[in-house]
Amino acid sequence: MGKKFTVCIGNFDGVHLGHRKIMSETLKLSRKLNVCSTALSIMYPWGYYFPNFPGLIYTIAKRVELILSLGIKNVVTVDIEEIKDIEPEEYILALINQGMVGLVVGEDFTFGKGARGNTELLRELSRKLKFELVIVPHLKRDGRKISSSWIRELLAQGKIELANELLGSPYTISGKVYQDNRLGTKLGFPTANISRGIEKVVTPRSGVYIVKSIIGSRLYYGLLNIGFRPTVNFSKEIKYEVYFLDFSGDLYGKRLEIELLKFLRPELKFASIDELVHAIRRDERIARKWVSKLDSQVV
Numbered sequence: 273m274g275k276k277f278t279v280c281i282g283n284f285d286g287v288h289l290g291h292r293k294i295m296s297e298t299l300k301l302s303r304k305l306n307v308c309s310t311a312l313s314i315m316y317p318w319g320y321y322f323p324n325f326p327g328l329i330y331t332i333a334k335r336v337e338l339i340l341s342l343g344i345k346n347v348v349t350v351d352i353e354e355i356k357d358i359e360p361e362e363y364i365l366a367l368i369n370q371g372m373v374g375l376v377v378g379e380d381f382t383f384g385k386g387a388r389g390n391t392e393l394l395r396e397l398s399r400k401l402k403f404e405l406v407i408v409p410h411l412k413r414d415g416r417k418i419s420s421s422w423i424r425e426l427l428a429q430g431k432i433e434l435a436n437e438l439l440g441s442p443y444t445i446s447g448k449v450y451q452d453n454r455l456g457t458k459l460g461f462p463t464a465n466i467s468r469g470i471e472k473v474v475t476p477r478s479g480v481y482i483v484k485s486i487i488g489s490r491l492y493y494g495l496l497n498i499g500f501r502p503t504v505n506f507s508k509e510i511k512y513e514v515y516f517l518d519f520s521g522d523l524y525g526k527r528l529e530i531e532l533l534k535f536l537r538p539e540l541k542f543a544s545i546d547e548l549v550h551a552i553r554r555d556e557r558i559a560r561k562w563v564s565k566l567d568s569q570v571v
């Protein structure tokens with residue numbers, strides 16, 4: 273048997289407040305038992321999701337990074353195909369044989385063959401096999417269970433402030449900056465175009481957002497446009513472009529992580545480029561006001 277550990281099990285997409293509660297309980301149990309903590313994150317292939325599944329909240333790399341940032345020592349990913357036909361008792365025994373001494377799950381957790389492994393069975397097994405069990409009740413907001421699917425819905429609706437609150441930290445998009453057709457500079461608003469990579473992640477509502485990001489070691493606010501820029505030339509794929517306030521320099525090839533803070537307006541098809549420039553100037557004024565208000569609140 274290897275080193276002893278506690279484990280929390282779940283899908284953990286988004287690592288939202290509900291997940292964070294599970295992880296803080298895992299850390300508490302680890303301290304009590306003086307052992308290491310592990311998160312077991314279950315992966316589902318696309319076939320498992322419903323037909324119009326909008327994508328994961330975060331990439332797997334970001335999920336792992338967030339879990340580790342909470343203080344969990346190890347993150348293990350397990351493909352659902354590997355465990356779905358295992359008898360629940362057998363799965364728990366396998367974990368115990370690897371050193372598990374404590375288990376933390378949410379109240380609706382099920383696992384193993386026919387989803388027979390529920391919290392009732394876990395209670396029975398914890399007595400029989402002598403491991404500690406913590407079942408974490410659902411965290412709620414306005415009477416509704418905080419869930420990854422609710423957050424996906426909020427992102428698709430542009431309700432970024434509530435999504436951020438339920439996530440426990442601002443939603444981010446990240447990727448490398450690529451070169452486009454350089455029209456932004458000509459219009460007076462250079463925009464860093466971000467490629468989010470190939471993992472299917474949720475697309476927030478198209479439109480203009482106030483954002484912030486660290487470039488080098490400095491914090492910059494900016495305006496992010498998510499959309500197809502119908503005024504200039506309708507792009508086939510969705511674009512993510514950020515115009516940073518008070519920044520100048522070359523960002524091509526750099527990897528950026530952008531925090532979405534506030535939704536300003538939907539993307540519009542303007543009758544002319546002049547009107548588009550006018551609208552972006554207005555967005556900038558609103559963003560500057562919003563940022564200075566925010567800064568004056570921070571002491």
Ligand SMILES: Cc1cc2nc3c(=O)[nH]c(=O)nc-3n(C[C@H](O)[C@H](O)[C@H](O)COP(=O)(O)O)c2cc1C
Binds near residue numbers: 504514
């Ligand atoms: C703050 C902001 C708001 C924008 N809003 C719109 C919009 O409402 N409609 C639109 O067609 N394009 C919009 N755009 C996209 C611009 O058309 C695009 O950034 C410009 O064409 C530059 O493209 P480039 O990256 O190829 O240089 C917006 C861009 C920014 C930065």
Ligand SMILES: Nc1ncnc2c1ncn2[C@@H]1O[C@H](COP(=O)(O)OP(=O)(O)O)[C@@H](O)[C@H]1O
Binds near residue numbers: 449451454515
């Ligand atoms: N304030 C700024 N915000 C965003 N990008 C900037 C800024 N200042 C300079 N840049 C640089 O300019 C590039 C964007 O210029 P732009 O003319 O819109 O070209 P492209 O069409 O290639 O995106 C960015 O990728 C970045 O390297």
